[in-house]
Amino acid sequence: MSDLRDLYQELILDHNKRPRNFKKLEDANRSAEGYNPLCGDKVKIYARLEDGRVKDVSFEGSGCAISKASASVMTESLKGKTVAEVEALFKRFRDLVTGKEAGAPEADLGKLVVFSGVCEFPTRVKCATLAWHALAAALQGKDEAVSTE
Numbered sequence: 658m659s660d661l662r663d664l665y666q667e668l669i670l671d672h673n674k675r676p677r678n679f680k681k682l683e684d685a686n687r688s689a690e691g692y693n694p695l696c697g698d699k700v701k702i703y704a705r706l707e708d709g710r711v712k713d714v715s716f717e718g719s720g721c722a723i724s725k726a727s728a729s730v731m732t733e734s735l736k737g738k739t740v741a742e743v744e745a746l747f748k749r750f751r752d753l754v755t756g757k758e759a760g761a762p763e764a765d766l767g768k769l770v771v772f773s774g775v776c777e778f779p780t781r782v783k784c785a786t787l788a789w790h791a792l793a794a795a796l797q798g799k800d801e802a803v804s805t806e
């Protein structure tokens with residue numbers, strides 16, 4: 658299990674160093690900002706929704722390694738998904754990082770599973786879910802900033 662942990666750690670550090678989809682999405686039709694005052698993480702999510710599906714998604718922001726890597730992995734996990742699928746995935750991700758996910762957490766969570774270790778660090782849960790909260794607000798068409806507090 659510790660080898661797996663090391664691998665997860667490495668993946669998180671890699672996404673922090675080289676975040677994917679880290680840019681402003683010029684043709685975005687949804688966006689929202691999120692702020693985690695506990696850690697100082699800030700994120701802005703851009704999304705292009707077409708026919709109820711996420712066509713493209715990107716982010717900008719600054720924060721700790723967990724918040725940045727989480728946003729990066731999230732953007733990689735969402736393309737082509739419907740809004741309902743995104744919401745279901747958010748729920749499972751939240752269960753994963755809060756340790757509520759029972760049974761086989763790996764099933765269809767894909768790369769998101771690298772954040773399973775977060776449940777051992779309750780203060781980092783908000784770092785890991787910040788981008789998801791902002792994304793949920795963006796998809797609901799809320800334009801105001803969301804805060805984890």
Ligand code: ZN
Nearest residue numbers: 696698721784
């Ligand atoms: Zn943080």
